[in-house]
Amino acid sequence: MKGFWIRLVRRLAGGLIMVLAVSSFTFFLVHFMPGNPVQTKLNTLLESGTPPLQAEAQVRSMYGFVPHTPLYVQYFHYIWQILHLNLGQSISYAGVPVLHLLLKAMPWTVIMVLTGLFISFIIGIAAGVVASVNRNSRMGDGLTMLSTFLHGIPQFILALGLAYLFTTVFRVFPFGAPYNAAITPGWSAAFLASLARHAVLPIAAYAISGFGGWALAMRASVSSVLGDDYILAAELRGVTPAIRLRYIARNAILPLFTILTLSVGFMFGGSIFIETIFDYPGLGYMINSALAARDYPLMDGAFLMITLAVIIANIVADLLYTVLDPRIQRI
Amino acid sequence: MSADLSTTSEAMKSSHIVCSVRNLTVTYQTDAGDFPALHNVNLDIQQNQITAVIGESGSGKSTLALAMLNGIALPGRVTGGTISLSQHGDVLALRGKALRRLRGPVVGTVFQASQNAMNPLRRIGKQILDLGRSHGYKDPRILLREAQLLAKKMSMDPDRVLTAYPHQLSGGMRQRLGIIMALVLHPEILLLDEPTTALDLLTQSAVLQIIQSIHRERQLTTLLITHDMGVVAEVADTVVVLYAGRVMEEGRTAAVLRHPGHPYTRALIKAIPRLTGSLDQARPLEGSPPDLTMIPRQGCVFRQRCRYRMALCDNESPSLKQLEDGHLTACHWEGQSDD
Structure with a gap:
């Protein structure tokens, strides 16, 4: 029975690492995607006359990070949000949490x-x-x-x-x-x-x-x-x-x-x-x-x-x- | 051949024959043609005796064991002969439930490598209960209690081994449990197919002792299939020497060992290493074991490896003839051996 628990804990730890690895991969995938959807969205908001602070807040709640902070800050912010089960908000269903x-x-x-x-x-x-x-x-x-x-x-x-x-x-x-x-x-x-x-x-x-x-x-x-x-x-x-x-x-x-x-x-x-x-x-x-x-x-x-x-x-x-x-x- | 056989049964009238195999021929169908694995085999198994069938691989001894249970499956086929049990008639004619009721309660089998002969996902006790359910026991737990007693007798911890999965036990333990699985159903005939082959020497002798003591205690009729003349010498009352699916020699073990009539038997005996004296005294038999496709269709099947080969051997296949009471051999050679 002891072996079972050790096995379980080991597997769960491995699983957690895998989840983090995949979320990081997703983060960078979105970040490096051609056309940069985050920046595009921010620009669209700014162009439509949204005040810069409000636009930033909107983008942050959508993607979990803001484009002009350094990449590592964005990354940790994103991971932090995921750990809090905050997956951001949908674009097509505007404002609805993912x-x-x-x-x-x-x-x-x-x-x-x-x-x-x-x-x-x-x-x-x-x-x-x-x-x-x-x-x-x-x-x-x-x-x-x-x-x-x-x-x-x-x-x-x-x-x-x-x-x-x-x-x-x-x-x-x-x-x-x-x-x-x-x-x-x-x-x-x-x-x-x-x-x-x-x-x-x-x-x-x-x-x-x-x-x-x-x-x-x-x-x-x-x-x-x-x-x-x-x-x-x-x-x-x-x-x-x-x-x-x-x-x-x-x-x-x-x-x-x-x-x-x-x-x-x-x-x-x-x-x-x-x-x-x-x-x-x-x-x-x-x-x-x-x-x-x-x-x-x-x-x-x-x-x-x-x-x-x-x-x-x-x-x-x-x-x-x-x-x-x-x-x-x-x- | 039949004349010789009647004299055999005459000579052994004193003891009761439980099983008699008559003219058994089993053929394997291959792309290259049909090959007989057993050819006109005759064999009597006497009550309360240990009868050993010895032969190299390819001699047909395992086919014989399967035939005893009417278990020959394609590509093999029984093409002739009968196997009659004194109380149950011809085994080879049994089908369906009657056949299933033969396997276990009448002929109990111990398999060569018991580790592979048990369901790996089921505790051994449960598998014994399955046997009870299969053979109509109202309360299958009777078998479990019996198995506990037997396990104790074989110096195992009954509670541990019966609640264990096969992989948790040693080879010797599994072999003993294989014997228990055969014995709990109280078979009339115990069929042992190379019961010691997968074991080390010490375990082997322990298992042989168990077989012998159980055989005596339960007054069983035992058929032991082996390739080891040492095992035969240790436990068997009667021995039948099989080569290329044919009986080469048969008789009381003591008589056969002392005065082997067939050159093949002689070679088998010489191949046993002695505990005393030089290892070089043990002489291997020249040539390779019989291969079904290479067996001559005519003449003596052993002649290619025989040092007494004569012209007659090429054309005429020797029939069994009597050397002394109950000791038969199938060889043309009649002179005294020079060794």
Whole structure:
């Protein structure tokens, strides 16, 4: 147990350093970007007749630093602001704090991507096991081919295809918007039903485009476990097929857990294609519009959040592995 | 061949035969053609005896072990013969649940490297419980209590080893636990596939002693697969010498060791290093172990490595013939050896 805590503290310290490194990188990236958006913004404000002090204050609250102080002062100021969770203010949504925007977009992405991710993971794992156990039969071959095919289709083509098929050709699902605007948001049945109806296609698009990858990875993993001695030994000890399958699945799923945890981390980047196509106001949608509007503070904030999420996911994956695989515990 | 065999069983009528292998042929299909890993193998396993099957790698001894459990999988295929157990009929005809119920409760197996024969993600006690659940025990914990007693008998701390994961134990401990996993189901036949190969010499002798004492105590019928004539000499009552998938010699261990009839057996015995005297006295067998693709289709399979090779050996494959009661050998050579 002591080893666990030492490990955790070490990983957290490493994570903090990573976050600082990435924020510094973001800072310099914005600072050296051609056209210098900070100076441009300041100039625009000055030209529009804003008093210099007020303009400076406005730019500071937007980017976290002011252009004509020395670079290192700007840098430390910026880092200091980040440590206080102050990510500045958005440009496209004038005056709205970036953190507020991120927190508002997050639930949409979490609902859509997390659901899609787990559906694709579960279906993919099951399909991978079936494809591997029956790999000499038509069903196994079929599943492998389907997985490869779906894995190969770009996400946006799949999303557009689904949207076309189910909102235009067959009008089964509504297109665009996260819920029917005519219904007042709240905990009413009508609103939740509308929410669910609007979420089906984005979630389906995410799940279908993801499941092939999981199935192929699981198939490979199961195939390697099937060749392990203890599986044959279990069979020759007369273990029931159900228990044997559990031995196989448990051992084969191990390497996939790391990928799953990392995917949960990358979830905080949202799904740019799917959210944009379905007008789903999640993080991906927001990043896309921030890119289009050159909303640098918002972009910085979003990237910082992705960094944070991936680093945390990495730490979680690491710790989870020590729980799932007893061989790692004693390191 | 069959005439010789009937005299064998006549001679050994006194003891009961638990398992008899008849004309067993197992073929491996490869791109280069089909090759027999076992060819017309006949074998009787007597009750309460330790029968050893000895051979080099490639002799077909592991294939024989797998066949005993009807576990030959593609590219291997049983192309002929039967393996009958006195109470359960032909093993090779069993399918599905009947086959599963054979594996464990009737034939208990100890695998070559037990560290690889256990699920690395599951505590050993839990794996024993899985065995109980698989074989219809109402209360699988009975097996756990039995395992505790056995562990104590094998001088291990029962609580520690049964709550441990396989990687937390030494090779010798895992091998002993492998034996326990076979014994908790009270098999009639204990099948040991090279149980000491992965162990150092001291652990090896400890494991052999355990096998012997359990065998006696439980009045088991034991089939021991090995490549080590030293192991055979130490524990086996009867020995069967396998070469290139064929039985070369069989008989009581003492008789075979004292008067080996086959040049191959003789070479195997000479290859044992002695504790006393010069190491040079141990002589390795010339040539390389049999390779399935190189086995001659005609004549004696051992002739290329044999120092008594005659013209007859090239054309006619020798059949088993009796030297003395229950001691058979498959060799054309009849003269006295010069050494």
